[in-house]
Amino acid sequence: MVGLSAGEKNFIRGGIEQDLRADGRQRQDFRPILIETGVIPQANGSARVRFGATDVIASVKAELGKPNPLQPGRGKVAIYVDCSPTAAPAFERGGGEELSTELSAALQKCLLGGKSGAGAGIDLSSLMVLEGKVCWDLYIDGLVVSSDGNLLDALAAAIKAALTNTGIPKVDVGVGASPDEQPEVNISDEEFLQFDTSAVPVIITLTKVGREYIVDATSDEESQMSSAVSVSVNSHGKVCGLIKRGGAGLDASVILDMVSAARHVSQKLIPLLDSEIDAAEAASLAGQGSDVDP
Template identity: 80%
Template sequence: MVGLSVGEKHFIQGGIAQDLRTDGRRRLTYRPFNVETGVIPQANGSARVRLGGTDVIASVKAELGKPSPSQPDKGKVNIYVDCSPTAAPMFEGRGGEELSTELSGALQHCLLGGKSGAGAGIDLSSLVVVEGKVCWDLYIDGLVVSSDGNLLDALGAAIKAALTNTGIPKVEVAVGASGDGLPEVDISDDEYLQFDTSGVPVIVTLTKVGRHYIVDATLEEESQMSSAVSVSVSGQGRICGLIKRGGAGLDPSVILDMISVAKHVSEQLMNKLDSEISAAEACEEES
Protein backbone atom coordinates (compact mmCIF):
# COMPACT_ATOMS: atom_id res chain seq x y z
CA MET A 1 0.00 0.00 0.00
CA VAL A 2 0.94 3.67 -0.26
CA GLY A 3 3.48 4.70 2.37
CA LEU A 4 2.52 8.09 3.84
CA SER A 5 3.90 10.02 6.78
CA VAL A 6 1.60 11.11 9.61
CA GLY A 7 1.77 14.68 8.29
CA GLU A 8 0.76 13.61 4.78
CA LYS A 9 -2.18 11.63 6.15
CA HIS A 10 -3.41 14.65 8.13
CA PHE A 11 -2.95 16.87 5.07
CA ILE A 12 -5.11 14.56 2.90
CA GLN A 13 -7.80 14.13 5.55
CA GLY A 14 -7.85 17.86 6.42
CA GLY A 15 -8.15 18.87 2.79
CA ILE A 16 -11.08 16.51 2.23
CA ALA A 17 -12.79 17.87 5.34
CA GLN A 18 -12.47 21.40 3.86
CA ASP A 19 -13.61 20.28 0.39
CA LEU A 20 -10.20 20.98 -1.14
CA ARG A 21 -8.23 17.89 -2.11
CA THR A 22 -4.46 17.72 -2.61
CA ASP A 23 -4.80 18.02 -6.42
CA GLY A 24 -7.16 21.00 -6.15
CA ARG A 25 -10.40 19.11 -6.79
CA ARG A 26 -13.56 19.29 -4.72
CA ARG A 27 -14.97 16.17 -3.07
CA LEU A 28 -17.39 15.30 -5.90
CA THR A 29 -15.18 16.18 -8.88
CA TYR A 30 -13.60 13.61 -11.20
CA ARG A 31 -10.11 13.98 -12.65
CA PRO A 32 -9.89 14.87 -16.35
CA PHE A 33 -10.15 11.75 -18.53
CA ASN A 34 -9.98 10.84 -22.18
CA VAL A 35 -11.15 7.92 -24.30
CA GLU A 36 -9.68 6.14 -27.32
CA THR A 37 -11.66 3.52 -29.27
CA GLY A 38 -10.57 0.78 -31.65
CA VAL A 39 -7.21 0.31 -29.91
CA ILE A 40 -7.17 -3.49 -30.48
CA PRO A 41 -7.91 -4.24 -34.17
CA GLN A 42 -8.44 -8.00 -33.64
CA ALA A 43 -11.29 -7.45 -31.15
CA ASN A 44 -14.94 -6.81 -32.06
CA GLY A 45 -14.67 -3.62 -30.00
CA SER A 46 -12.10 -1.98 -27.72
CA ALA A 47 -11.37 1.20 -25.83
CA ARG A 48 -8.73 2.81 -23.63
CA VAL A 49 -9.58 5.17 -20.78
CA ARG A 50 -7.06 7.38 -19.00
CA LEU A 51 -8.40 8.83 -15.75
CA GLY A 52 -5.66 10.93 -14.18
CA GLY A 53 -2.78 8.50 -13.60
CA THR A 54 -5.06 5.46 -14.00
CA ASP A 55 -4.87 3.85 -17.45
CA VAL A 56 -7.07 0.88 -18.46
CA ILE A 57 -8.00 -0.97 -21.66
CA ALA A 58 -11.15 -3.01 -22.36
CA SER A 59 -11.76 -5.30 -25.33
CA VAL A 60 -14.84 -7.25 -26.46
CA LYS A 61 -14.74 -10.53 -28.39
CA ALA A 62 -17.99 -12.05 -29.71
CA GLU A 63 -18.33 -15.80 -30.36
CA LEU A 64 -21.36 -17.92 -31.19
CA GLY A 65 -22.42 -20.27 -28.40
CA LYS A 66 -25.43 -21.98 -26.87
CA PRO A 67 -27.71 -20.25 -24.34
CA SER A 68 -27.83 -21.52 -20.79
CA PRO A 69 -30.72 -24.00 -20.25
CA SER A 70 -31.97 -21.84 -17.36
CA GLN A 71 -32.00 -18.70 -19.57
CA PRO A 72 -32.72 -19.87 -23.14
CA ASP A 73 -33.78 -16.37 -24.23
CA LYS A 74 -30.51 -14.67 -23.24
CA GLY A 75 -26.93 -14.55 -24.45
CA LYS A 76 -23.92 -14.68 -22.13
CA VAL A 77 -21.32 -12.15 -21.02
CA ASN A 78 -18.07 -13.01 -19.25
CA ILE A 79 -15.88 -10.30 -17.72
CA TYR A 80 -12.25 -10.83 -16.74
CA VAL A 81 -9.74 -8.23 -15.55
CA ASP A 82 -5.96 -8.61 -15.59
CA CYS A 83 -3.73 -6.30 -13.55
CA SER A 84 -0.37 -5.79 -15.23
CA PRO A 85 2.49 -6.38 -12.71
CA THR A 86 4.07 -3.15 -14.00
CA ALA A 87 0.97 -1.08 -13.17
CA ALA A 88 1.80 -0.88 -9.46
CA PRO A 89 4.23 -2.65 -7.07
CA MET A 90 1.29 -4.19 -5.17
CA PHE A 91 0.19 -6.07 -8.32
CA GLU A 92 3.23 -8.35 -8.33
CA GLY A 93 2.56 -11.99 -7.38
CA ARG A 94 -0.61 -12.88 -5.50
CA GLY A 95 -1.65 -9.23 -4.99
CA GLY A 96 -2.44 -8.80 -8.67
CA GLU A 97 -4.35 -12.09 -8.87
CA GLU A 98 -6.54 -11.23 -5.88
CA LEU A 99 -7.32 -7.75 -7.18
CA SER A 100 -8.07 -9.15 -10.66
CA THR A 101 -10.61 -11.57 -9.16
CA GLU A 102 -12.16 -8.83 -7.01
CA LEU A 103 -12.49 -6.38 -9.92
CA SER A 104 -13.87 -9.05 -12.28
CA GLY A 105 -16.56 -10.02 -9.76
CA ALA A 106 -17.44 -6.39 -9.01
CA LEU A 107 -17.82 -5.52 -12.71
CA GLN A 108 -19.92 -8.65 -13.31
CA HIS A 109 -22.23 -7.59 -10.48
CA CYS A 110 -22.40 -3.90 -11.45
CA LEU A 111 -23.03 -4.50 -15.16
CA LEU A 112 -24.99 -7.77 -15.15
CA GLY A 113 -26.93 -7.58 -11.87
CA GLY A 114 -27.62 -10.66 -9.73
CA LYS A 115 -27.61 -14.31 -10.80
CA SER A 116 -31.20 -13.96 -11.97
CA GLY A 117 -30.19 -11.12 -14.25
CA ALA A 118 -32.27 -8.62 -12.28
CA GLY A 119 -30.84 -5.14 -12.64
CA ALA A 120 -28.69 -6.09 -15.63
CA GLY A 121 -27.27 -3.05 -17.41
CA ILE A 122 -26.42 -5.11 -20.52
CA ASP A 123 -29.42 -6.38 -22.49
CA LEU A 124 -28.64 -10.11 -22.73
CA SER A 125 -31.79 -10.87 -24.74
CA SER A 126 -30.37 -8.84 -27.64
CA LEU A 127 -27.58 -11.43 -27.95
CA VAL A 128 -29.92 -14.33 -28.81
CA VAL A 129 -29.85 -15.60 -32.43
CA VAL A 130 -32.15 -18.64 -32.08
CA GLU A 131 -33.84 -19.00 -28.70
CA GLY A 132 -32.54 -21.97 -26.74
CA LYS A 133 -30.06 -22.92 -29.48
CA VAL A 134 -27.73 -20.16 -30.65
CA CYS A 135 -26.59 -16.95 -28.99
CA TRP A 136 -23.65 -14.60 -28.90
CA ASP A 137 -21.19 -14.99 -26.05
CA LEU A 138 -19.36 -11.75 -25.26
CA TYR A 139 -15.92 -12.05 -23.65
CA ILE A 140 -14.96 -8.73 -22.10
CA ASP A 141 -11.32 -8.42 -21.04
CA GLY A 142 -10.02 -5.52 -19.00
CA LEU A 143 -6.35 -4.68 -18.54
CA VAL A 144 -4.98 -2.32 -15.89
CA VAL A 145 -1.97 -0.65 -17.50
CA SER A 146 -1.32 1.91 -14.77
CA SER A 147 -3.01 2.45 -11.42
CA ASP A 148 -3.52 5.64 -9.45
CA GLY A 149 -6.79 4.73 -7.78
CA ASN A 150 -10.46 4.34 -8.74
CA LEU A 151 -9.91 1.32 -10.98
CA LEU A 152 -13.53 0.13 -10.90
CA ASP A 153 -14.98 3.39 -12.28
CA ALA A 154 -12.27 3.57 -14.98
CA LEU A 155 -12.83 -0.06 -16.05
CA GLY A 156 -16.60 0.48 -16.12
CA ALA A 157 -16.12 3.50 -18.40
CA ALA A 158 -13.72 1.56 -20.64
CA ILE A 159 -16.18 -1.35 -20.96
CA LYS A 160 -19.03 1.01 -21.89
CA ALA A 161 -16.79 2.67 -24.51
CA ALA A 162 -15.64 -0.73 -25.85
CA LEU A 163 -19.25 -1.96 -26.12
CA THR A 164 -20.18 1.23 -28.00
CA ASN A 165 -17.31 0.42 -30.37
CA THR A 166 -18.46 -3.20 -30.77
CA GLY A 167 -19.89 -4.52 -34.01
CA ILE A 168 -21.72 -7.87 -33.88
CA PRO A 169 -21.58 -9.75 -37.23
CA LYS A 170 -25.00 -10.17 -38.87
CA VAL A 171 -26.17 -13.81 -38.76
CA GLU A 172 -28.47 -15.56 -41.24
CA VAL A 173 -30.16 -18.73 -39.96
CA ALA A 174 -30.78 -21.52 -42.49
CA VAL A 175 -34.46 -21.73 -43.44
CA GLY A 176 -36.21 -24.87 -42.24
CA ALA A 177 -33.66 -25.67 -39.56
CA SER A 178 -35.53 -27.49 -36.82
CA GLY A 179 -35.34 -30.41 -34.43
CA ASP A 180 -32.93 -30.84 -31.55
CA GLY A 181 -29.84 -30.23 -33.64
CA LEU A 182 -28.22 -26.82 -33.83
CA PRO A 183 -29.40 -24.80 -36.84
CA GLU A 184 -26.94 -23.86 -39.55
CA VAL A 185 -25.91 -20.22 -39.46
CA ASP A 186 -24.09 -17.99 -41.89
CA ILE A 187 -21.97 -15.23 -40.33
CA SER A 188 -21.54 -12.13 -42.46
CA ASP A 189 -18.03 -10.82 -43.08
CA ASP A 190 -19.03 -7.30 -43.98
CA GLU A 191 -22.34 -6.56 -42.24
CA TYR A 192 -22.30 -5.66 -38.55
CA LEU A 193 -24.95 -4.70 -36.04
CA GLN A 194 -24.08 -1.94 -33.58
CA PHE A 195 -24.32 -3.05 -29.98
CA ASP A 196 -26.99 -1.12 -28.03
CA THR A 197 -25.29 0.53 -25.04
CA SER A 198 -28.12 2.87 -24.02
CA GLY A 199 -28.75 0.83 -20.87
CA VAL A 200 -25.10 0.19 -19.96
CA PRO A 201 -24.41 2.03 -16.69
CA VAL A 202 -21.48 4.02 -15.41
CA ILE A 203 -19.96 3.14 -12.05
CA VAL A 204 -19.56 5.83 -9.38
CA THR A 205 -17.44 4.91 -6.36
CA LEU A 206 -17.84 7.01 -3.22
CA THR A 207 -14.87 6.62 -0.87
CA LYS A 208 -15.39 7.56 2.80
CA VAL A 209 -12.46 9.36 4.39
CA GLY A 210 -13.19 10.61 7.90
CA ARG A 211 -16.76 11.93 8.01
CA HIS A 212 -16.88 12.80 4.29
CA TYR A 213 -16.95 10.87 1.03
CA ILE A 214 -15.28 11.66 -2.26
CA VAL A 215 -15.48 10.45 -5.87
CA ASP A 216 -12.57 9.30 -8.02
CA ALA A 217 -10.15 8.73 -5.14
CA THR A 218 -6.43 8.55 -5.90
CA LEU A 219 -4.26 5.75 -4.48
CA GLU A 220 -3.13 8.04 -1.63
CA GLU A 221 -6.74 8.91 -0.79
CA GLU A 222 -7.82 5.26 -0.99
CA SER A 223 -5.14 4.38 1.58
CA GLN A 224 -7.01 6.61 4.08
CA MET A 225 -10.51 5.24 3.45
CA SER A 226 -12.67 3.54 6.06
CA SER A 227 -15.09 2.15 3.47
CA ALA A 228 -16.26 2.65 -0.11
CA VAL A 229 -19.54 2.13 -1.95
CA SER A 230 -19.66 1.61 -5.73
CA VAL A 231 -23.00 2.28 -7.42
CA SER A 232 -23.70 1.50 -11.08
CA VAL A 233 -26.29 3.85 -12.55
CA SER A 234 -27.83 3.73 -16.04
CA GLY A 235 -28.49 6.79 -18.19
CA GLN A 236 -32.16 6.58 -17.12
CA GLY A 237 -31.13 6.88 -13.45
CA ARG A 238 -31.78 3.19 -12.69
CA ILE A 239 -29.57 1.54 -10.05
CA CYS A 240 -28.05 -1.59 -11.64
CA GLY A 241 -25.78 -2.71 -8.80
CA LEU A 242 -24.17 -1.74 -5.51
CA ILE A 243 -21.00 -2.99 -3.84
CA LYS A 244 -19.45 -2.05 -0.50
CA ARG A 245 -15.76 -2.44 0.31
CA GLY A 246 -13.78 -1.77 3.47
CA GLY A 247 -14.10 -3.05 7.01
CA ALA A 248 -16.02 -0.14 8.57
CA GLY A 249 -19.78 -0.45 8.74
CA LEU A 250 -22.14 2.16 7.32
CA ASP A 251 -25.48 3.31 8.68
CA PRO A 252 -28.35 2.59 6.25
CA SER A 253 -29.20 6.31 6.10
CA VAL A 254 -25.60 7.05 5.02
CA ILE A 255 -25.81 4.42 2.27
CA LEU A 256 -29.08 5.94 1.01
CA ASP A 257 -27.44 9.37 0.94
CA MET A 258 -24.43 7.93 -0.93
CA ILE A 259 -26.76 6.37 -3.52
CA SER A 260 -28.50 9.73 -3.99
CA VAL A 261 -25.14 11.49 -4.45
CA ALA A 262 -23.96 8.75 -6.84
CA LYS A 263 -27.08 9.21 -9.01
CA HIS A 264 -26.44 12.96 -9.19
CA VAL A 265 -22.74 12.55 -10.03
CA SER A 266 -23.49 9.80 -12.58
CA GLU A 267 -25.42 12.25 -14.79
CA GLN A 268 -22.35 14.46 -15.23
CA LEU A 269 -20.08 11.43 -15.68
CA MET A 270 -22.40 9.85 -18.26
CA ASN A 271 -22.62 13.09 -20.28
CA LYS A 272 -18.84 13.55 -20.23
CA LEU A 273 -18.21 9.90 -21.13
CA ASP A 274 -20.73 9.94 -24.00
CA SER A 275 -19.14 13.07 -25.49
CA GLU A 276 -15.64 11.55 -25.13
CA ILE A 277 -16.79 8.31 -26.82
CA SER A 278 -18.39 10.26 -29.69
CA ALA A 279 -15.17 12.26 -30.17
CA ALA A 280 -13.07 9.08 -30.07
CA GLU A 281 -15.30 7.33 -32.61
CA ALA A 282 -15.08 10.35 -34.92
CA CYS A 283 -11.25 10.34 -34.67
CA GLU A 284 -11.19 6.58 -35.40
CA GLU A 285 -13.30 7.05 -38.55
CA GLU A 286 -11.05 9.84 -39.80
CA SER A 287 -7.83 7.86 -39.33
Protein backbone atom coordinates in the same frame (compact mmCIF):
# COMPACT_ATOMS: atom_id res chain seq x y z
CA MET B 1 7.04 0.75 -1.04
CA VAL B 2 7.31 3.85 1.15
CA GLY B 3 4.07 4.74 2.92
CA LEU B 4 2.66 8.19 3.52
CA SER B 5 4.06 10.25 6.37
CA ALA B 6 1.81 11.44 9.20
CA GLY B 7 1.94 14.94 7.72
CA GLU B 8 0.85 13.72 4.29
CA LYS B 9 -2.03 11.75 5.79
CA ASN B 10 -3.21 14.79 7.75
CA PHE B 11 -2.91 16.93 4.61
CA ILE B 12 -5.11 14.53 2.61
CA ARG B 13 -7.74 14.20 5.34
CA GLY B 14 -7.75 17.92 6.12
CA GLY B 15 -8.12 18.88 2.47
CA ILE B 16 -11.06 16.52 1.97
CA GLU B 17 -12.73 17.90 5.09
CA GLN B 18 -12.39 21.44 3.66
CA ASP B 19 -13.55 20.34 0.16
CA LEU B 20 -10.15 21.06 -1.38
CA ARG B 21 -8.25 17.92 -2.27
CA ALA B 22 -4.49 17.60 -2.73
CA ASP B 23 -4.77 17.91 -6.54
CA GLY B 24 -7.12 20.92 -6.36
CA ARG B 25 -10.38 19.05 -6.93
CA GLN B 26 -13.51 19.28 -4.85
CA ARG B 27 -15.03 16.18 -3.27
CA GLN B 28 -17.37 15.35 -6.19
CA ASP B 29 -14.96 16.15 -9.04
CA PHE B 30 -13.38 13.59 -11.35
CA ARG B 31 -9.86 13.81 -12.71
CA PRO B 32 -9.44 14.56 -16.45
CA ILE B 33 -10.88 11.67 -18.50
CA LEU B 34 -9.32 10.55 -21.79
CA ILE B 35 -10.87 7.87 -24.02
CA GLU B 36 -9.63 6.04 -27.13
CA THR B 37 -11.59 3.37 -28.99
CA GLY B 38 -10.56 0.71 -31.48
CA VAL B 39 -7.19 0.23 -29.76
CA ILE B 40 -7.12 -3.57 -30.31
CA PRO B 41 -7.81 -4.28 -34.01
CA GLN B 42 -8.35 -8.04 -33.59
CA ALA B 43 -11.17 -7.54 -31.05
CA ASN B 44 -14.80 -6.88 -31.98
CA GLY B 45 -14.57 -3.72 -29.87
CA SER B 46 -12.06 -2.10 -27.54
CA ALA B 47 -11.31 1.07 -25.62
CA ARG B 48 -8.65 2.65 -23.44
CA VAL B 49 -9.71 4.95 -20.62
CA ARG B 50 -7.58 7.14 -18.37
CA PHE B 51 -8.79 8.73 -15.14
CA GLY B 52 -5.74 10.85 -14.33
CA ALA B 53 -2.87 8.38 -13.87
CA THR B 54 -5.21 5.36 -13.74
CA ASP B 55 -5.04 3.69 -17.15
CA VAL B 56 -7.19 0.70 -18.20
CA ILE B 57 -8.10 -1.15 -21.40
CA ALA B 58 -11.25 -3.17 -22.16
CA SER B 59 -11.79 -5.44 -25.16
CA VAL B 60 -14.84 -7.35 -26.39
CA LYS B 61 -14.70 -10.62 -28.31
CA ALA B 62 -17.93 -12.06 -29.76
CA GLU B 63 -18.32 -15.78 -30.48
CA LEU B 64 -21.35 -17.82 -31.48
CA GLY B 65 -22.53 -20.20 -28.79
CA LYS B 66 -25.53 -22.04 -27.44
CA PRO B 67 -27.85 -20.43 -24.86
CA ASN B 68 -28.13 -21.72 -21.33
CA PRO B 69 -31.13 -24.13 -21.28
CA LEU B 70 -32.46 -22.24 -18.23
CA GLN B 71 -32.32 -18.95 -20.18
CA PRO B 72 -33.06 -19.94 -23.79
CA GLY B 73 -33.84 -16.37 -24.86
CA ARG B 74 -30.59 -14.81 -23.72
CA GLY B 75 -27.00 -14.62 -24.84
CA LYS B 76 -24.10 -14.80 -22.40
CA VAL B 77 -21.51 -12.30 -21.18
CA ALA B 78 -18.39 -13.00 -19.12
CA ILE B 79 -16.12 -10.34 -17.64
CA TYR B 80 -12.49 -10.96 -16.67
CA VAL B 81 -9.99 -8.43 -15.32
CA ASP B 82 -6.21 -8.74 -15.20
CA CYS B 83 -3.88 -6.42 -13.31
CA SER B 84 -0.57 -5.96 -15.09
CA PRO B 85 2.41 -6.60 -12.76
CA THR B 86 3.81 -3.23 -13.86
CA ALA B 87 0.61 -1.32 -13.00
CA ALA B 88 1.60 -0.87 -9.35
CA PRO B 89 4.34 -2.16 -7.04
CA ALA B 90 1.73 -4.15 -5.09
CA PHE B 91 0.88 -6.15 -8.23
CA GLU B 92 4.37 -7.62 -8.64
CA ARG B 93 4.87 -11.36 -8.14
CA GLY B 94 1.15 -12.14 -8.46
CA GLY B 95 0.02 -9.51 -5.96
CA GLY B 96 -2.78 -8.36 -8.26
CA GLU B 97 -4.56 -11.72 -8.57
CA GLU B 98 -6.89 -11.21 -5.61
CA LEU B 99 -7.77 -7.70 -6.81
CA SER B 100 -8.39 -9.02 -10.34
CA THR B 101 -10.92 -11.52 -8.97
CA GLU B 102 -12.57 -8.84 -6.84
CA LEU B 103 -12.88 -6.40 -9.76
CA SER B 104 -14.24 -9.10 -12.11
CA ALA B 105 -16.95 -10.08 -9.61
CA ALA B 106 -17.87 -6.44 -8.91
CA LEU B 107 -18.23 -5.64 -12.61
CA GLN B 108 -20.26 -8.80 -13.19
CA LYS B 109 -22.64 -7.76 -10.40
CA CYS B 110 -22.90 -4.07 -11.28
CA LEU B 111 -23.20 -4.44 -15.07
CA LEU B 112 -24.90 -7.83 -15.41
CA GLY B 113 -26.90 -8.03 -12.18
CA GLY B 114 -24.89 -10.97 -10.86
CA LYS B 115 -26.13 -14.53 -11.29
CA SER B 116 -29.78 -13.49 -11.03
CA GLY B 117 -29.52 -10.90 -13.79
CA ALA B 118 -31.69 -8.49 -11.80
CA GLY B 119 -30.97 -4.90 -12.78
CA ALA B 120 -28.66 -5.93 -15.62
CA GLY B 121 -27.36 -3.01 -17.65
CA ILE B 122 -26.53 -5.17 -20.67
CA ASP B 123 -29.58 -6.54 -22.51
CA LEU B 124 -28.72 -10.22 -22.92
CA SER B 125 -31.80 -10.82 -25.10
CA SER B 126 -30.22 -8.61 -27.76
CA LEU B 127 -27.51 -11.26 -28.13
CA MET B 128 -29.99 -13.93 -29.21
CA VAL B 129 -29.72 -15.24 -32.78
CA LEU B 130 -32.20 -18.14 -32.65
CA GLU B 131 -33.98 -18.81 -29.37
CA GLY B 132 -32.77 -21.91 -27.61
CA LYS B 133 -30.33 -22.68 -30.43
CA VAL B 134 -27.80 -19.96 -31.23
CA CYS B 135 -26.66 -16.84 -29.38
CA TRP B 136 -23.69 -14.53 -29.15
CA ASP B 137 -21.27 -15.01 -26.26
CA LEU B 138 -19.41 -11.83 -25.33
CA TYR B 139 -16.06 -12.15 -23.59
CA ILE B 140 -15.08 -8.84 -22.01
CA ASP B 141 -11.48 -8.56 -20.87
CA GLY B 142 -10.21 -5.68 -18.76
CA LEU B 143 -6.55 -4.86 -18.24
CA VAL B 144 -5.19 -2.50 -15.60
CA VAL B 145 -2.20 -0.81 -17.23
CA SER B 146 -1.50 1.74 -14.50
CA SER B 147 -3.15 2.00 -11.09
CA ASP B 148 -3.67 5.26 -9.23
CA GLY B 149 -7.02 4.60 -7.58
CA ASN B 150 -10.67 4.21 -8.65
CA LEU B 151 -10.05 1.15 -10.83
CA LEU B 152 -13.64 -0.11 -10.75
CA ASP B 153 -15.14 3.11 -12.14
CA ALA B 154 -12.45 3.38 -14.82
CA LEU B 155 -12.96 -0.24 -15.92
CA ALA B 156 -16.74 0.24 -16.11
CA ALA B 157 -16.23 3.33 -18.30
CA ALA B 158 -13.81 1.38 -20.52
CA ILE B 159 -16.32 -1.47 -20.90
CA LYS B 160 -19.08 0.99 -21.85
CA ALA B 161 -16.76 2.58 -24.44
CA ALA B 162 -15.61 -0.82 -25.77
CA LEU B 163 -19.22 -2.01 -26.15
CA THR B 164 -20.03 1.19 -28.06
CA ASN B 165 -17.11 0.34 -30.35
CA THR B 166 -18.28 -3.27 -30.77
CA GLY B 167 -19.65 -4.51 -34.08
CA ILE B 168 -21.60 -7.77 -34.00
CA PRO B 169 -21.52 -9.58 -37.39
CA LYS B 170 -24.90 -10.11 -39.01
CA VAL B 171 -25.92 -13.77 -39.00
CA ASP B 172 -28.17 -15.65 -41.43
CA VAL B 173 -29.64 -18.81 -39.96
CA GLY B 174 -30.54 -21.79 -42.13
CA VAL B 175 -33.48 -24.06 -41.31
CA GLY B 176 -32.41 -27.43 -39.88
CA ALA B 177 -33.78 -30.70 -41.13
CA SER B 178 -35.41 -31.35 -37.74
CA PRO B 179 -36.23 -29.27 -34.62
CA ASP B 180 -33.50 -31.05 -32.66
CA GLU B 181 -30.82 -30.39 -35.25
CA GLN B 182 -28.44 -27.48 -34.74
CA PRO B 183 -29.09 -24.95 -37.56
CA GLU B 184 -26.50 -23.81 -40.02
CA VAL B 185 -25.30 -20.23 -39.65
CA ASN B 186 -23.61 -17.88 -42.08
CA ILE B 187 -21.62 -15.03 -40.50
CA SER B 188 -21.28 -11.90 -42.60
CA ASP B 189 -17.85 -10.36 -43.13
CA GLU B 190 -19.30 -7.05 -44.28
CA GLU B 191 -22.46 -6.28 -42.29
CA PHE B 192 -22.24 -5.49 -38.60
CA LEU B 193 -24.76 -4.50 -35.94
CA GLN B 194 -23.74 -1.93 -33.37
CA PHE B 195 -24.25 -2.82 -29.75
CA ASP B 196 -26.86 -0.74 -27.94
CA THR B 197 -25.13 0.78 -24.89
CA SER B 198 -27.89 3.21 -23.90
CA ALA B 199 -28.75 1.10 -20.83
CA VAL B 200 -25.16 0.31 -19.82
CA PRO B 201 -24.57 2.05 -16.49
CA VAL B 202 -21.55 3.83 -15.10
CA ILE B 203 -20.12 3.02 -11.69
CA ILE B 204 -19.65 5.79 -9.15
CA THR B 205 -17.54 4.88 -6.12
CA LEU B 206 -17.95 7.04 -3.02
CA THR B 207 -14.86 6.70 -0.82
CA LYS B 208 -15.35 7.71 2.82
CA VAL B 209 -12.41 9.54 4.40
CA GLY B 210 -13.13 10.81 7.89
CA ARG B 211 -16.68 12.15 7.93
CA GLU B 212 -16.74 13.03 4.22
CA TYR B 213 -16.83 10.98 1.01
CA ILE B 214 -15.26 11.67 -2.35
CA VAL B 215 -15.49 10.42 -5.94
CA ASP B 216 -12.62 9.23 -8.14
CA ALA B 217 -10.22 8.73 -5.24
CA THR B 218 -6.49 8.46 -5.94
CA SER B 219 -4.39 5.67 -4.43
CA ASP B 220 -3.18 8.02 -1.67
CA GLU B 221 -6.77 8.98 -0.85
CA GLU B 222 -7.90 5.34 -0.89
CA SER B 223 -5.18 4.53 1.66
CA GLN B 224 -7.01 6.81 4.12
CA MET B 225 -10.51 5.43 3.56
CA SER B 226 -12.64 3.74 6.19
CA SER B 227 -15.09 2.29 3.65
CA ALA B 228 -16.36 2.75 0.12
CA VAL B 229 -19.66 2.25 -1.67
CA SER B 230 -19.78 1.63 -5.43
CA VAL B 231 -23.10 2.36 -7.14
CA SER B 232 -23.92 1.52 -10.76
CA VAL B 233 -26.37 4.00 -12.27
CA ASN B 234 -27.82 4.19 -15.78
CA SER B 235 -28.76 7.26 -17.83
CA HIS B 236 -32.27 7.30 -16.32
CA GLY B 237 -30.89 7.56 -12.80
CA LYS B 238 -31.85 3.96 -11.98
CA VAL B 239 -29.57 2.16 -9.54
CA CYS B 240 -28.50 -1.15 -11.13
CA GLY B 241 -26.16 -2.45 -8.41
CA LEU B 242 -24.38 -1.59 -5.17
CA ILE B 243 -21.23 -2.91 -3.53
CA LYS B 244 -19.66 -1.93 -0.21
CA ARG B 245 -16.07 -2.60 0.74
CA GLY B 246 -13.91 -1.69 3.71
CA GLY B 247 -14.18 -2.79 7.30
CA ALA B 248 -16.03 0.16 8.80
CA GLY B 249 -19.79 -0.14 9.09
CA LEU B 250 -22.15 2.48 7.69
CA ASP B 251 -25.55 3.60 8.91
CA ALA B 252 -28.42 3.05 6.50
CA SER B 253 -28.94 6.83 6.32
CA VAL B 254 -25.30 7.33 5.27
CA ILE B 255 -25.57 4.68 2.55
CA LEU B 256 -28.78 6.27 1.24
CA ASP B 257 -27.03 9.65 1.17
CA MET B 258 -24.10 8.13 -0.72
CA VAL B 259 -26.45 6.51 -3.25
CA SER B 260 -28.19 9.86 -3.73
CA ALA B 261 -24.80 11.54 -4.28
CA ALA B 262 -23.81 8.82 -6.78
CA ARG B 263 -27.01 9.36 -8.75
CA HIS B 264 -26.37 13.12 -8.81
CA VAL B 265 -22.75 12.68 -9.95
CA SER B 266 -23.75 10.12 -12.59
CA GLN B 267 -26.02 12.62 -14.33
CA LYS B 268 -22.94 14.79 -14.92
CA LEU B 269 -20.56 11.93 -15.70
CA ILE B 270 -22.71 10.04 -18.22
CA PRO B 271 -23.08 12.95 -20.72
CA LEU B 272 -19.35 13.63 -20.37
CA LEU B 273 -18.46 9.99 -21.06
CA ASP B 274 -20.93 9.79 -23.95
CA SER B 275 -19.38 12.91 -25.50
CA GLU B 276 -15.83 11.57 -25.06
CA ILE B 277 -16.83 8.17 -26.49
CA ASP B 278 -18.49 9.80 -29.52
CA ALA B 279 -15.35 11.89 -30.12
CA ALA B 280 -13.15 8.81 -29.77
CA GLU B 281 -15.33 6.85 -32.22
CA ALA B 282 -15.14 9.70 -34.73
CA ALA B 283 -11.36 9.84 -34.38
CA SER B 284 -11.13 6.05 -34.75
CA LEU B 285 -13.23 6.10 -37.94
CA ALA B 286 -11.16 8.97 -39.32
CA GLY B 287 -7.99 6.97 -38.61
CA GLN B 288 -9.41 3.94 -40.39
CA GLY B 289 -10.29 6.10 -43.39
CA SER B 290 -6.75 7.47 -43.59
CA ASP B 291 -5.37 3.92 -43.71
CA VAL B 292 -7.37 3.12 -46.85
CA ASP B 293 -5.47 3.63 -50.12
CA PRO B 294 -7.23 6.09 -52.46
